[in-house]
Amino acid sequence: MDLPARLGLLELIRLSASAESNCRRLRLALRAAPSSRVEEAVRELARAEAEYTSRAAQVTPATVRWRRAFTATERADTTLGTALARTRQLAGSGQPRTKGARRAAETALLAELSAMPKTLIRAAHALLVQSSGGKDSIVTVDRVVRWADSVGCLDKVVVVHADIGQDAEWPGVLDLARQQAERYGVRFIVVKAPVGFLGMVEKRGLWPDAQNRLCTSTLKRDEAAKVFTQIVDELGLDEQALLVNCLGIRASESFSRRQKHELAIDHRASSSRRLVLTWHPVFHLSETAIWKEIADNALDYHPVYDTLIPRLSCIFCILASFDVLVRAVRLCWVLGLPTPKTYVDLEGRIGHRFKNQFSLAQVVEEAARLEAAEGPITWRRGDAIRHHLGDDAATDYLRRLALAA
Numbered sequence: 001m002d003l004p005a006r007l008g009l010l011e012l013i014r015l016s017a018s019a020e021s022n023c024r025r026l027r028l029a030l031r032a033a034p035s036s037r038v039e040e041a042v043r044e045l046a047r048a049e050a051e052y053t054s055r056a057a058q059v060t061p062a063t064v065r066w067r068r069a070f071t072a073t074e075r076a077d078t079t080l081g082t083a084l085a086r087t088r089q090l091a092g093s094g095q096p097r098t099k100g101a102r103r104a105a106e107t108a109l110l111a112e113l114s115a116m117p118k119t120l121i122r123a124a125h126a127l128l129v130q131s132s133g134g135k136d137s138i139v140t141v142d143r144v145v146r147w148a149d150s151v152g153c154l155d156k157v158v159v160v161h162a163d164i165g166q167d168a169e170w171p172g173v174l175d176l177a178r179q180q181a182e183r184y185g186v187r188f189i190v191v192k193a194p195v196g197f198l199g200m201v202e203k204r205g206l207w208p209d210a211q212n213r214l215c216t217s218t219l220k221r222d223e224a225a226k227v228f229t230q231i232v233d234e235l236g237l238d239e240q241a242l243l244v245n246c247l248g249i250r251a252s253e254s255f256s257r258r259q260k261h262e263l264a265i266d267h268r269a270s271s272s273r274r275l276v277l278t279w280h281p282v283f284h285l286s287e288t289a290i291w292k293e294i295a296d297n298a299l300d301y302h303p304v305y306d307t308l309i310p311r312l313s314c315i316f317c318i319l320a321s322f323d324v325l326v327r328a329v330r331l332c333w334v335l336g337l338p339t340p341k342t343y344v345d346l347e348g349r350i351g352h353r354f355k356n357q358f359s360l361a362q363v364v365e366e367a368a369r370l371e372a373a374e375g376p377i378t379w380r381r382g383d384a385i386r387h388h389l390g391d392d393a394a395t396d397y398l399r400r401l402a403l404a405a
């Protein structure tokens, strides 16, 4: 099966899933429509005929909409089934008249596509790389740029950085993400929500948590979606645009990330104007493998990693462990940043603990205890490489980094 056929099938899968979700929503709307209350009103004879008519008028459109969505689901499934039945490779997966069969077809098609990154890059109209400036982003940008360059598609690459507020990020993160993009000569876009991380917490009176990662969805994902619209407008195509959105997440980072796939349809961001595929080019790399690629390619990384803080996230990330947060507080003190006090004050003001298990005030208390016992933390450039790959690798990396500068 050729690539356009595969992409055509993916679009049909997306349409089928979208029709089904629409159908489900409208079925719920139909159930919630006031027909039962109309019957109750009639039974009790407590309401006037005008109200009955008005309520009945709400039921009818809901029923029509639900029927229409149901028919659209049937039609989309049938079209998809016919298209899949024509392809020999996927004939075994049968007619995708069930959600399970459709998912199986989707997974098979996407697995095939992710195994041929250069073909995917050629087919894409734009490749967006979401970069936090952190180690996984650096390697993701480097891989996508190298693959795109090798097939003459460097002009399709756009690096996107979500600024979540300078008072929440380590200093230099935005500049580093920009320099990483400039190093390859690719376009760099900064997106920023009207209210940053601390403003969002203040407004809600709650810190986000692992189950409600509003910080990621509001400050990063929703803002990135605006770039999809901008790029599609700029492309000005008559056909549906294929956008490949690259993220530097890895399976080994967490259980929930392990459940994701290397390549997936972004159903939420796709529409008739754009098919958005989410691609994780470093999905199967371990942390050590990431550091090896950074060392091998002399990629510049943020000095925070040299203090052995494992992620270049917000200064205080809601997903970080107690020990990492303690280290972050101590690093703030060395750098003269007011962030620990800002966060502890905010925590006191909203009366909600930073994490379920402990407060930031407790983190700061522990940091002060360690500071008194050990003195300020120290580090040397290259310590992250030294820690993961050894002394020789760090020496070699620093030498090559200086040459590349």
Ligand code: SF4
Pocket (backbone or CB within 6 Å): 164, 208, 213, 215, 216, 219, 313, 314, 316, 317, 318, 319
């Ligand atoms: S780094 Fe952590 S706190 Fe910051 S936006 Fe991401 S998940 Fe939220």
